[in-house]
Amino acid sequence: xxxxxxxxxxxxxxxxxxxxxxxxxxxxxxxxxxxxxxxxxxxxxxxxxxxxxxxxxxxxxxxxxxxxxxxxxxxxxxxxxxxxxxxxxxxxxxxxxxxxxxxxxxxxxxxxxxxxxxxxxxxxxxxxxxxxxxxxxxxxxxxxxxxxxxxxxxxxxxxxxxxxxxxxxxxxxxxxxxxxxxxxxxxxxxxxxxxxxxx
Numbered sequence: 685x686x687x688x689x690x691x692x693x694x695x696x697x698x699x700x701x702x703x704x705x706x707x708x709x710x711x712x713x714x715x716x717x718x719x720x721x722x723x724x725x726x727x728x729x730x731x732x733x734x735x736x737x738x739x740x741x742x743x744x745x746x747x748x749x750x751x752x753x754x755x756x757x758x759x760x761x762x763x764x765x766x767x768x769x770x771x772x773x774x775x776x777x778x779x780x781x782x783x784x785x786x787x788x789x790x791x792x793x794x795x796x797x798x799x800x801x802x803x804x805x806x807x808x809x810x811x812x813x814x815x816x817x818x819x820x821x822x823x824x825x826x827x828x829x830x831x832x833x834x835x836x837x838x839x840x841x842x843x844x845x846x847x848x849x850x851x852x853x854x855x856x857x858x859x860x861x862x863x864x865x866x867x868x869x870x871x872x873x874x875x876x877x878x879x880x881x882x883x
Contacts, residue, residue, distance in 0.1 A: 716822045719747040728798040736790045737823055738800035748810055770809050772801055781809050
């Protein structure tokens with residue numbers, strides 16, 4: 685009888701330990717990465733090693749609009765944006781930015797067939813700001829400001845009121861004194877009113 689009670693107790697401990705294991709040994713929370721507010725999709729999840737976030741290099745480079753290449757012979761990541769170039773070798777704690785060596789806290793590595801690189805180093809090497817939210821396990825990357833060129837503009841208005849004038853502070857060149865325009869106003873109910881105006 686004591687033997688049967690002991691076996692039942694051992695069985696219950698094993699069963700309880702097996703049921704508790706998934707809750708006790710839950711997987712690490714996934715790390716989300718955002719570039720300029722947009723999420724970056726990875727086929728291999730980012731990991732934290734030695735306090736540094738490592739991410740798949742190709743997806744990260746493409747999200748930052750950086751050309752990336754892989755040299756399988758030397759196991760080296762090569763990336764560039766026209767101004768800066770980066771070289772990281774698997775297992776090496778030394779990276780090169782524009783030919784100058786830079787020490788890394790953690791070396792790039794291969795995990796599940798993907799090359800993972802230190803996210804902060806890679807992003808900051810291309811002028812990005814990197815913010816880490818430990819509570820949410822999120823990395824937010826902000827690209828540096830870039831010059832924009834206006835190649836087309838559509839202005840509405842007449843000789844007195846013009847969206848061009850509102851934007852640029854001066855009238856559109858060669859604006860005629862009399863302009864005929866059509867406009868459509870929408871009500872919240874979805875009804876359209878069409879009016880014709882002559883100035």
